[in-house]
Amino acid sequence: MSQSRFTWLPKLLSRLAKSRLALSECPDAPRPALAYGVQAEDWGRLPVYLQEQGCRFAGLWAEVRDGRLAVLACVEKQGDYLVFETEVPIAKPELGSWSPVYPGANRLERHARDLLGLVFLNSPDARRWTRHQAWGEDEHPLRKDFPAEGHGSAPTPADAGYPFERVEGEAVYEIPVGPVHAGIIEPGHFRFHALGETVLNLEARLGYVHKGIEKLAEGRDGAGLLRLAARVSGDSAVAHAWAAAQALERTSGAEVPERGLMLRALLAERERIANHLGDIGAICNDVGFSFAHMQFGRLRELWLRRNAALFGHRLLFDTLVPGGVARNLDKDGVLALLADCRALRKEVTSLFPVLRDSQSLRDRLMGAGVLAKDQAQRLGCLGFVARASGIDYDLRRDHGYAPYERLSLEHPLHQAGDVAARVLQRAEEIYASLGAIRQLLDRLPHGPIAVSLKPPEPGTRGLGLVDGWRGEILSYVRFGEGGRVSRYFPRDPSWFNWPALEVLIHGNIVPDFPVCNKSINGSYAGVDL
Amino acid sequence: MAASLVAAAPLDAAAPLAMNAAGWLLALAQTALFVAAAPLFAGWIKRVKCWLQNRQPPPLAQGYRDLRRLFAKRVRLADQASVVFRIAPYLVFGATILAAAVTPFLSVNLPTAAITDAIALTGFFAFARFFLALAGMDIGTAFGGMGSSREMTLSALAEPAMLMALFTVAMVASSTNLATVITSIETQMVMTRPSLWFAAFGFLLVAVAETGRIPVDNPATHLELTMIHEAMILEYGGRHLGMLEWAAQLKLLVYAVLAINIFNPWGIAHEDSASALGLAIAAMAGKLLVLGIVLAVTETLQAKLRLFRVPVFLMLAFTLALGGMLSFIILEAG
Numbered sequence: 001m002s003q004s005r006f007t008w009l010p011k012l013l014s015r016l017a018k019s020r021l022a023l024s025e026c027p028d029a030p031r032p033a034l035a036y037g038v039q040a041e042d043w044g045r046l047p048v049y050l051q052e053q054g055c056r057f058a059g060l061w062a063e064v065r066d067g068r069l070a071v072l073a074c075v076e077k078q079g080d081y082l083v084f085e086t087e088v089p090i091a092k093p094e095l096g097s098w099s100p101v102y103p104g105a106n107r108l109e110r111h112a113r114d115l116l117g118l119v120f121l122n123s124p125d126a127r128r129w130t131r132h133q134a135w136g137e138d139e140h141p142l143r144k145d146f147p148a149e150g151h152g153s154a155p156t157p158a159d160a161g162y163p164f165e166r167v168e169g170e171a172v173y174e175i176p177v178g179p180v181h182a183g184i185i186e187p188g189h190f191r192f193h194a195l196g197e198t199v200l201n202l203e204a205r206l207g208y209v210h211k212g213i214e215k216l217a218e219g220r221d222g223a224g225l226l227r228l229a230a231r232v233s234g235d236s237a238v239a240h241a242w243a244a245a246q247a248l249e250r251t252s253g254a255e256v257p258e259r260g261l262m263l264r265a266l267l268a269e270r271e272r273i274a275n276h277l278g279d280i281g282a283i284c285n286d287v288g289f290s291f292a293h294m295q296f297g298r299l300r301e302l303w304l305r306r307n308a309a310l311f312g313h314r315l316l317f318d319t320l321v322p323g324g325v326a327r328n329l330d331k332d333g334v335l336a337l338l339a340d341c342r343a344l345r346k347e348v349t350s351l352f353p354v355l356r357d358s359q360s361l362r363d364r365l366m367g368a369g370v371l372a373k374d375q376a377q378r379l380g381c382l383g384f385v386a387r388a389s390g391i392d393y394d395l396r397r398d399h400g401y402a403p404y405e406r407l408s409l410e411h412p413l414h415q416a417g418d419v420a421a422r423v424l425q426r427a428e429e430i431y432a433s434l435g436a437i438r439q440l441l442d443r444l445p446h447g448p449i450a451v452s453l454k455p456p457e458p459g460t461r462g463l464g465l466v467d468g469w470r471g472e473i474l475s476y477v478r479f480g481e482g483g484r485v486s487r488y489f490p491r492d493p494s495w496f497n498w499p500a501l502e503v504l505i506h507g508n509i510v511p512d513f514p515v516c517n518k519s520i521n522g523s524y525a526g527v528d529l
Numbered sequence: 530m531a532a533s534l535v536a537a538a539p540l541d542a543a544a545p546l547a548m549n550a551a552g553w554l555l556a557l558a559q560t561a562l563f564v565a566a567a568p569l570f571a572g573w574i575k576r577v578k579c580w581l582q583n584r585q586p587p588p589l590a591q592g593y594r595d596l597r598r599l600f601a602k603r604v605r606l607a608d609q610a611s612v613v614f615r616i617a618p619y620l621v622f623g624a625t626i627l628a629a630a631v632t633p634f635l636s637v638n639l640p641t642a643a644i645t646d647a648i649a650l651t652g653f654f655a656f657a658r659f660f661l662a663l664a665g666m667d668i669g670t671a672f673g674g675m676g677s678s679r680e681m682t683l684s685a686l687a688e689p690a691m692l693m694a695l696f697t698v699a700m701v702a703s704s705t706n707l708a709t710v711i712t713s714i715e716t717q718m719v720m721t722r723p724s725l726w727f728a729a730f731g732f733l734l735v736a737v738a739e740t741g742r743i744p745v746d747n748p749a750t751h752l753e754l755t756m757i758h759e760a761m762i763l764e765y766g767g768r769h770l771g772m773l774e775w776a777a778q779l780k781l782l783v784y785a786v787l788a789i790n791i792f793n794p795w796g797i798a799h800e801d802s803a804s805a806l807g808l809a810i811a812a813m814a815g816k817l818l819v820l821g822i823v824l825a826v827t828e829t830l831q832a833k834l835r836l837f838r839v840p841v842f843l844m845l846a847f848t849l850a851l852g853g854m855l856s857f858i859i860l861e862a863g
Contacts, residue, residue: 175671175754182763183751197679197836286755288747288833294582360744360832368835510675511755511836 006034006080012053019049026085030461030476031250033074033081040086043071044096044122047105050075055082056393057102057380059474061489062112064144069093069116073105074463074474079398081463081474088118090143097123104380104496107527115142115214130207130528132159141215148215159208167193167201175510179208186524190513197509202502209528217488222248222322222453225477225485230317232490233526235275238267239468240490240526241320243475246401246464248322251456251479260324260449261403266337266440267316267325269433272469273344274303274315276426276433279521283423284355286515287364295351299344306340324450334441341434352427365420369516371504372417381500382493383471385520388425389417395467407439417504419519455483470494470523492526555801556641560630563786567778568592570785570817577825592778599771607668607764617664618765621657622772625779628653632783633790635809636798637708646705647695650787651688654739657776658684665761672753676760679836683738683745683757686843691735693850697728698791700857707791715794724861727853729792734846736784738839741777743828745839748777755833782817785824789816 016023021042029035038046047057055075062071065087072085088095097120098105109120110129117140120126128137134156135141141150172195179187187208193201217228229244230237242264249256256264281296304314310333311319312326319326329337355361371381376389386393392413396404412428414421456479464475471493480486501520505513572592579586606615631645631653658680665677699705701724702713714725738745741758750756753763762773790797796812798805834842 173671173674175675177671177753181751182753284832286752288743288750289831290578290749291582291829294584298583358830358832360834363838364832364835509836513754514752 008053008077009034009080009082012049012055015049015053016046019045021045021049026083028459028461030083030247030463030478032465033083033463035072035083035085038084038086040088040095043086044098046084047073047098047101051101053077056377057098057104058472059476059489059491059495060098060105060108060112061476061491062116062118063478063487063489064090064116064142069118071095071112071118072476073098076399079395079400081399081465083463090117093117094119094121096121099123099125102380103378104499107499108491108495111529114140116140117143127163130210132207132210133157134210141212146215148212148218159205162205164191164205165201165203169195171195172200179205188524190517192510192513194510197511199505199508199510199513202505202513204498204502206498206524207528209525211525211529213490213529214488217485220485220488221455221483222252225488226320226322227318228488229475229490230320232529233492233494233523234315234317235523236271236468236470236473236492236526237315237317238264238271238319239466239470239473240475240492241318242268243464243466243468243473243490244477244488245320245322246466247462247475247477248456248464249453250462250464251460251477252453252483254323254451254453256324256402257448257451258403258445259447260451262440262444263325263329263449264320265403265407266329266437267311267319268466268468269436269440270303270307271316273430273433273437274300274307275469276430277303277348279518280355280423280426283365283419283515283518284361286518287361289358289361292351292355292361295347299347303340303344306336310336321450323453324448326450328449329444334444337437338441341437345431345434348427348430355423355427362420364512364515365423366416366418368419368512369504369508369519370416370418371500373415375503376417376500379499379503380496381471382496383467383469384422384425384429385497385500386471387412388414388421390415393472395465395472399465401465403440404436406443407436409436419515422519455479458482461487468493470497470521470526490526490529492523494522494524494526498522498527551801552638552640555636556630556639559634559636559639560626560641563629563632563634563782564626564775564779567775567782568596570782570821571778573818573821574825574828577822578829581825581829596771596775599766599774600768602767604767604769609668610764611667613660614664614667614764615769617660617667618769618772618776620660621664622776624653624657624660625776625783628657629779629783631707632786633708633711633797634786635806635813636801637711638799638801639708642708643706645707647699647707647710648692648705650707651691651695654780655684655688657780661761661773664765668764670764672756672760672763675754676757676763679757680761683839683843686840686847687735687738690731690843690847690850691739693847693854694728694732694735697724697731697850697853697857700854701725701861707787711790711794711797712799714791715797722857722861724853724857725792727849727856729788731846731848731850731853732792733788734842734849736788737824738843738846740781740784742781742824744831744834745842747833755836785817785820786813789813789820 024037026035026037055077058076059074062069068087069090070085070087072083074081074083106125107129112118114128114131172193175192177190179189189205191203192199213232225244226241230241232240277296277300281293284292307316308314371389373390376386376391394411410432414425458481461478466473474491476489478487497520505516572589576586628650630641631650633642662677662680665673698710702710741748746757796808798809
C-alpha cells in the first residue's frame with residue numbers, strides 16, 4: 001500500500017472525536033481496509049459524519065461472534081476502505097440504521113435482519129427482504145443454532161402477503177410481473193403502478209434464488225470457498241472467485257506469483273468482454289433490433305468457445321484456485337488470444353457504427369431511463385452504471401490492485417446517464433479491456449501460476465476488492481478453526497445498482513422497462529445469495 | 530365458410546358471374562389455398578430475416594409443425610375464463626378466414642368477392658379484433674388488459690387510415706367492390722396516378738401496424754411488457770393458441786395480398802381457365818416472395834418504435850391516405 005493512502009483519515013477521525021464518537025482501532029482489521037470499533041449506541045449517528053466527509057457507503061453485513069452479533073459496515077473514499085464494527089448482544093440485537101443517510105444500506109440491513117435477526121431501529125423500510133416463506137420470522141438461518149440443511153424438506157409455500165408500496169388514485173393500475181418470466185432470465189418480481197403507460201412507481205421484489213451461499217460457505221476450506229464464490233453469480237464467476245481469493249490470500253499472507261495474477265486479470269477482462277458483448281446485443285433485442293442481437297451473440301459465443309478450449313469452462317468457473325490460477329496458458333494459447341482480440345476489435349469496430357447510426361435505435365435508447373449523477377451517488381451505484389452517469393470511479397485505478405497498477409488502462413466516462421450512455425460506456429469498456437488483455441499477454445512473465453497457501457489462523461479475516469464487470473465486488477471472509485471459513489459475505493455491485501432501476505424508471509413508459517432493466521442488468525443470484 | 534355464405538348472402542344483380550356452382554367451388558378452393566399458404570408466407574419472412582442476420586433459418590415447414598403441435602396439445606383454461614375467452618379463438622379465426630374468402634387472391638372472378646366490398650373486409654377484421662381484445666381482458670391478468678388497451682388505442686388510429694386508403698382506391702375505381710377496384714386499377718396506369726401512390730404507401734404503413742410487425746409490434750418478443758398482440762393471447766394454449774397464431778399469419782397474408790392485388794394487380798385471373806389461374810398463382814407467388822423480402826429487410830433495418838411514437842407513425846399513414854384522396858379530387862377527378 002502506497003504512502004499516499006488514507007490521507008483523508010485524520011480529518012475524519014478528528015471530526016468524529018469532536019462529535020464525541022468514541023472509536024477504537026481494531027488490530028485485526030480485514031486488510032486492505034482499516035477497521036474501527038464503535039459503541040452500539042453511536043452506530044446510528046456515525047453515517048451522518050461519514051457522509052459529511054464524503055465517504056461512499058460500500059457494504060454492511062453481520063456475523064455471530066461468541067454469542068454476540070457483530071455488525072460491520074464498509075465505506076470508501078479515494079480508493080481507501082474503512083470498516084466500522086460494533087457488537088450487540090444476541091438477546092437484544094438492536095441498533096441504529098444507516099439507511100436514512102445511505103439509502104443503499106437499506107436492503108443490506110434487511111438482509112442482515114432476515115438472516116441474523118438484527119433489528120435496525122429507525123429504518124425507513126423494515127419489511128422483510130431475503131426471507132420469503134422458507135423460514136419463519138423468528139428463525140435466523142445464519143445463526144449457529146440453525147442447521148445448514150434447514151428444517152425438513154416440505155415444499156416452500158409461495159411467497160404471499162408481501163406488503164408492496166401502494167399508489168392510489170383514479171385510473172392507477174397495478175402490473176405484477178414475474179417472478180416467472182416469458183424469457184429465460186433469472187426470477188424476480190416487479191410491481192408496477194402505472195397511469196396509462198407511464199410508470200408511477202416500480203418496486204422490485206427479489207430473493208427468489210436464495211441459495212444460502214453464506215451458510216454454505218461455513219466450514220469450507222480455501223479451495224471450497226473459491227468454488228462456491230464462482231457460483232455466487234454465474235456471469236461474474238471470475239470476479240467473485242478473485243475477490244474471495246484476495247480475502248483468503250491476505251489472511252494467510254500469501255503472495256500470488258506474477259504470472260498467476262496476470263492470468264487472473266486476463267480471465268477477469270475476458271469475463272467483462274463476454275458480458276458486455278452479450279448485454280449490448282440483448283439491449284438491442286429488447287427494442288426489436290435483432291440484427292445486433294444476433295451479431296453480438298455470435299461474437300460472445302466465439303469468445304466463450306475460446307474460454308472452453310483454453311481454460312476448460314465457457315464461463316470460466318473454477319479457473320481460480322487459492323494462490324493462483326488452475327490452468328496455465330501455453331504459447332499457442334497466447335497467440336490464439338491475441339488473434340481473438342484483433343478479430344474482435346475489427347468486428348466491433350464495424351458493428352458499433354451500425355448501432356450509432358441507426359436512427360430508430362437512437363430514438364429508443366437516448367433519453368430512456370435517465371439516472372442522474374446525484375441519484376447514482378445517493379444510491380452508491382457502481383461500475384458501468386455509475387460511470388455512464390458521470391461518476392468516475394474504477395476500482396482498478398482508484399484502489400489499485402495487482403496486476404492492474406502496472407497496466408495503463410483507458411477509463412471511458414459518460415455523463416448522460418441514459419440507456420444509450422450505458423450502452424456506449426460498455427462498448428468503450430470493451431475496447432479498454434481489449435487493450436488491457438493485450439498488455440497482459442505482452443508482458444506475461446514466466447514462472448509458477450500458483451503458490452500453495454498455509455491455512456489461515458483462526459479469527460483472521462480479510463477483504464477482497466475486485467472490479468467485476470458490474471463494478472466493485474467486496475468480499476469479506478473470516479476464518480475459524482483449522483483454516484475453515486466461519487463467515488463469507490460477497491457484496492455484489494447489484495446491491496446498489498438494483499435500487500437505481502426503481503429510480504430511473506420514473507416517468508418512463510411501461511414498454512420501455514425491459515430495455516431499462518437490461519441496461520442495468522443487476523444480478524438476481526448475486527443479491528439473493 | 531363459403532358454403533355458409535350461400536345461404537346468408539343475397540346475391541345482387543351486380544354479380545352475374547357468381548351464379549354457378551363452379552364459381553363457388555373455385556372460391557372455396559382459393560380460400561383453402563389462402564389459409565394453407567399463410568404459415569408459409571410467415572415462414573418465408575422469417576427465413577429472409579434469418580439470412581439477413583447470418584442465421585440458419587428453420588425449415589419452411591416449421592410453421593405447419595408448430596400449428597400441428599399446438600392443435601395436438603390439450604387446452605388448458607384459466608379458472609376465471611368465461612365463455613368469451615373460449616369462443617374468441619373460433620370467432621377470430623373464423624372472421625379472418627371470411628376476410629380471406631372475400632379478398633381476391635388469384636382471381637377477381639369470385640362469387641365471394643362480388644357480394645362483399647372493402648368495408649365488409651375491414652369489418653371482419655374489426656370483428657376479430659373486438660373479440661380478441663375482449664378475450665385479452667377476460668382472464669383479468671394485467672398483461673391481457675394492457676395488450677387490449679394498446680390494441681384498441683392503435684386500432685382507433687389505424688382503422689381510419691385504412692379506410693381512407695381504401696376510399697381513395699374506391700374513388701379511383703368508382704366502387705368499393707374489391708374485384709371492381711382491382712379490375713379498374715389493372716386497366717389504368719398506376720404509375721401516372723399520384724393518388725394511388727399515396728394510398729399505396731399509406732396502406733403499407735397501416736398494414737405493418739395492423740399485422741403487428743416491426744416497427745409497431747414485435748411478433749418474436751418474449752418481453753411481456755412490450756407486447757401488444759402477444760399480450761392479448763398470452764393466456765392461450767393448445768388449439769386455441771394455434772387458431773390465434775394461424776389467424777395472425779392469415780391476416781398478414783391477407784394484407785400482403787391486398788397490397789399486391791390493389792396496387793400491382795397484373796397477372797390476376799379474370800376467368801376460370803387453368804392457364805389464367807396458373808399464371809395468377811405464379812405471379813402471386815413471385816410477388817409475395819418479393820414483398821416478403823421487402824418486409825424482412827425493413828424489419829431488420831429498424832428497431833421497434835417507442836409505443837408513443839406509434840400514433841405518429843399511424844398519423845403519417847392517415848396523412849398519406851388523405852393526400853391520396855385529395856390528389857385524386859384535385860388532380861385526377863373531373
